[in-house]
Amino acid sequence: MTAFIDQVLNELLARDTKISNCAFILPSKRAGSYLLHRLAGMVEKPVFSPRVLSIEDFAQEIAGLKSVDNITSLFEFYSAYKDCTPRDEVENFETxxxxxxxxxxDFNEIDRYLIDYRAFFGYLSDIQEVNHWSLQEDQTSLMKNYLSFWNKLPVYYEQLQKQLERKGLAYQGMVYRRASEKIEDFIINNSGKYVFVGFNALNSAEQLIFQRLLETGLGEVFWDVEKTFFEDKQHDVSHFMRQYAIEWEWYRGKPFGKLSSEFTLAKxxxxxxxxKNIGQAxxxxxxxxxMNEEDLQSTAVVLGDESLLLPVLNSLPPNISEVNVTMGFALRNAPVALLFEHLLKIQAGHQEKWYYKDLTTIINHPLIKKVTGGGSNRLSEKIKKENLVYLSSETIFENASGFTLDLYRLCFQSWKNDPEIAVANLQELIYLLRTYLDKDKDKLTLEFLYQFHLLFNKLNNLLQEYTHVTTLKSLFIIFKDLVSLQTVDFKGKPFSGLQLMGVLESRVLDFKNVILLSVNEGVLPSGKSSNSFIPFDLKCAYNLPTYKEKDAVYAYHFYHLLQRAxxxxxxxxxxxxxLNAGEKSRFLLQLEMEQQKQHQISQFSVVPKVPAISKELKVIPKTPEMMAKIREVAKRGFSPSALTTYVRNPLDFYKQYILGIRESEEVEETVAYNTLGTVVHDTLEKFYEQWIGSEITEEGLKKAISETPSEISRQFLKHYTSEPLQNGKNLLIYEVAKRYVVNFLKSEIKTLEKGNSIRILQVENKLECSLPIEVLDFPVNLKGTVDRVDEFNGKMRIIDYKTGKVEQNKVEIVEWEDIHSDYDKYSKPFQVLMYAYLLHRERxxxxxxxxxxxxxxxxxxxFLKFYKKDKNGRGAFKDPDITPETLGAFREQLINLILEICDPQVPFQEKEMKQFAW
Structure with a gap:
């Protein structure tokens, strides 16, 4: 394989061309570096190195203007916009x-393609007026402002050009337009030879420059043209070069360079x-x-999706001794980028207090956790323990000291919506983080911090030069744009080892072995996305590029990678x-359909090996240590919830009561259902404890209804958060709690109105008793808290409150043996019977x-009564009475359950939980 650049140099040297007098113009700086490297190996005697320029640099040289980046262009354009817009009509920078x-x-496109801007903008404003026509004679102010904007486009354009030209600056399109206008002066004042190598899609300004230099003998163009594609008029690869061959005067009656046939060779x-992307890496x-070392020297890994850079680097095998990363690492993908981005975002939206999720995103960032030595964990625990949804700056600072306090102040003191304060604090934060990091162990993080230091310096210079950015929101927009453009360069040997690059870096270069990733629709080619105000039809009318031309550009890059490989x-x-994630690129289908005779094409799918994992229910044998723990639990007392947890799933009992594992504490942003239940229970306890030993009255219940809102609020303050429940879901839940209590109290009043009497005996009474079991050589105790015990028309009732919905059939049993067999069916009767048993042992x-x-x-x-249902030939007979016989039968089943728990031969065996389809 002879690379295209080698072919060009060989031809020039064969003609005895004075290379030192040439200026080589290439699509990219990477290609220019490679050309000089190859030239050094070809010349036999010392020569002065020729000039090598990218096309952008060459255009700037002709135009005599310095190109500015998109951000500077945006600031300059805003200044121009303000200069030609009445003060009361000027939009803020964010808008x-x-x-x-x-x-x-769009200005860039118009200039690059040398469009008459006045006629073009006039046409565009006419289109907008037709699109938004109205039958009303008098247009609304909104319509007038809208149409006025389109009519002012030529004014904005002219003002921006004048403003930039005074400073010797230009955006990219303006550079090309000025270069095309000054090409004649450039030709007069310059000599030597300009060699253009490896170009494909040229804009109108570039075409004019190329043609004038060709016509005057100052220029020579080397096209990398494949005969297979050039002669196929339907193929997009040579779409542009076929146009040049027909339309350029220079090629009338002349051949369009040398046509290669390397694509048809064996491949x-x-x-x-x-x-997934990780699978590709x-x-x-x-x-x-x-691959061996020799193959690796002529291999390129080309990333269609540049976000694959880190996964690919982390997947390189041990036999890779050298790798050259051409593309650079996008700074926006650095871990610390999220820290700065989120700080700016939350400060831009900051009012009086900090939302806990925003706060924890900052303090749980790996870098913050590292530099605070885990000190940020204390604040996280405080947030969870006290259920703090919104925090003041003082609350954040009160438990911090030293380095951590300095860091918190930089992050969580209000930046007063001032961009200059924001940039100063971010720079100070970088210095603070830098002092803590180790120069040897944290090289990469320090490099990222240095790059952000440069970025904030640039941001600060923009703030000093332009006064447009007045809010943190607009600063955040500019920061996002800047960080998306910034890259961190890798150090390496550019001409040895494995080459890792993006698609654009591969222009003009050739490799024996090519690995191209993400060859999917939406990536190669990139699709129809367009950031433009110019309608498609208007682009076609003025020969501006559309998605069709963009597809042709991608086709050229794709096939060029394959051409000599x-x-x-x-x-x-x-x-x-x-969207389109799993659709392979049309280029692959095209390769299949147009398969060359010497091409060996194989297709296959690669999937990771996923072993079949059978779901086996866990079985935990009881060890002596576990038995000791069970004895402790038995001595403290088995509660109804502990026993029903065992019935539901012995493995859960093992985790909670033997291992002591509890659910991790999280901030309860929306009131949880168990918190709602606690609030309702405690509110009723507060009301009913005053009537212990006496009958409740209608007057007392009505008074309780009037006190319900304040008592509910007090209970939420106690069990949930100190924040008022004034909005959102929590306000609805507060109203639900209030409604539960009020409706219950009203139902009690209705009961009394019917002539019934209710005498309160106990409220939230904590009960304990021993349960002698002869076969066990250790004590067993029971405990539980009964919500309410009363006398209804002289008959005792043992009541358990439930904030959820319970039906009558959920408090009934048929056979006593079933009561500890099915949690879903019998957990409710088990609980109320255990309360009854505890109460029976007390009195x-x-x-x-x-x-x-x-x-x-x-x-x-x-009141949903417990029933023991007795099946007989005459139907179901229900017995609601709790008698010593009933409790005796329950005690027998209770002992059986506890014996199972305490039996060292019975393991904790996981139960298969029911799957619910929602």
Missing amino acids: YSAWGQTLLH NIEMAGIP KYVGEILSS ENVHLVYNTESGG PITSAAEAGIISFKNLQSG
């Missing part, structure tokens, strides 16, 4: 930036479909691991999630009593 970037892009092409590692690996993502129940549930979501059903 302007939404359309300013798009309009600058091994593999098309591999792999799920891992597959690259597999391919490279099988011998071994090609084309990898695409098969993952179906997301023996000699006469019939009742036990049951009051469900706040089923109040119309009243």
Whole structure:
């Protein structure tokens, strides 16, 4: 394989061309470096190095203007916009930036393609007027302002050009337009030879420059043209070069350079479909691991999606001794970028207090946790423990000291919506972080911090030079734009080892082995996305590039990578999630349909090996240590919730009561259901404790209803948060709690109005008793808290409150043996019977009593009594009475359950939980 650049140099040297007098113009600086490297190996005697320029640098040289970046262009354009707009009509910078970037892009296109801007903008404003016509004679102010904007485009354009030219500056399109206007003067004042190498899609300004230099003998163009594509009038690869061959005067009656036939030579092409980006990166590692050192020297890994850089670097095999990363690492992908971005974002939206999720995002950032030595964990625990949803700056600072306090003050003191304060604090934060990091262990992080230091310096210079950015919101917009443009360069040997690059860096370069990733629709080619105010039809009318031309550019890059390669690996993502995510590129289909005779094309899919994992229920044998823990639990007392947890799933009992594992504490931003239950229970306890030992009255209940709002608020303050429940879901939940209590109290009043009497005996009484079991050599105790015990018309009731919905059939049993077999069916009767048993042990129940549930979501059903159903030939007979016999039968089942828990031969065996389809 002879690379295209080698072919060009060989031809020039064969003609005895004075290389030192030449200026080589190439599409990219990377290609220029490679040309000088190859030239050094070809010349036999010392010569002065020729000038090598990128096309952008050459255009600046002709125009005599310095090109500025997009951000500076945006600031300059805003100044121009303000100069030609009445003060009372000027939009703020945030609003302007939404359309300013798009309009600058269109100015670029108009200038690069040498469009008569006055006629063009006039045409565009006419289109907008037709699109938004109205039958009303008098247009509204909104319509007038809208049409006025389009009519002012020529004014904005002229003002921006004048303003930039006075400073010797220009945006890219303006550079090209001025270069095309000054090409004649350049030709007169310059000599030597300008050699253009490897170009494809040229804008109108570039075409004019090329043609004038060709016509005057100062220029020579070397096109990399493949005969297969050039002669196929339907193929997009040579779309532009076929146009130049027909339209340029220079080529009338002349051949369009040398046509190569290297694409048709023997090639091994593999098309591999792999799920997800990480899968692609891992597959690259597999391919490279099988290559020897010589093959690696002529291999390029080209990333269609440049976000794959880090995964690919982390997947390189051990046999890679050298790698050169051409593309640079995008600064926006650095971990510390998220820290600065989030700080700016939360400060821009800051009012009086900090939302806990914004706060924890900062303090839980790996870099913050590292430099505070875990000190930020104390604030996280405080937020969770005190359930703080919104925090003041004072609350954040009160438990911090030293380095951590300095860091918190920089981050969480208000920046007063002042961009200069923001940039100063961010710079100070970088210095603070830098002092803590180790120069040897944290080299990469320090490099990222240095790059952000440079970025904030640039931001500060912009703030000093331009006064447009007056809020943190507009600063955040500019920061996002700047960080998206910044890259961190890698150090390496550019001409040895494995080459890792993006698609644009591969222009003009040739490699024997090519591995191209993300060959998917939407990536190669990139699709129809367009950031422009110019309609498609208008672009076509003025020969401006559309998505069709963009597809042709991508086609050229894709096929050029394959043109001289011998071994090609084309990898695409098969993952179906997301738009077009799993659709392979049309270029792959085209390769299949137009397969050359000597091309060996193979297609296959690669999937990670996923072993079949059978779901096996866990079985935990009881060790002596576990038995000791069970004895402790038994001595402290088994509660109804502990026993029903065992019934539901013994593994949960093992985790909670043997290992002591509890659910991790999280901030309860929206009131949880258990908190709601606690608030309702404690509110009723507060009301009913005053009536212990006496009958409740209608007057007392009505008074309780009037006090419900304040008592509910007090209970939320106690159990939830000190923040007022004035909005959002929490306000609704507060109203639900209030409604539960009020509706219950009203139902009690209705009960009394019917002539019933209710005498309160106990409220939230904590009960304990021992349970002698002869076969166990250790004590067993029971404990529980009964919500309410009363006498209803002289008959005792044991009541358990439930804020959820409970139906009557959930408090009934048929066979006593079932009561500890099915949690879903029998957990409610188990609980109320255990409360009854505890109460019986405290004060023996000699006469019939009742036990049951009051469900706040089923109040119309009243008191849901426990029933023992007896099946016989005449139907179902229900017995609601709690008698010593009933409690004796329950005690027998209770002992059986506890014996199972305490039996060292019975392991904790996981139960298969029911799956619910929502």
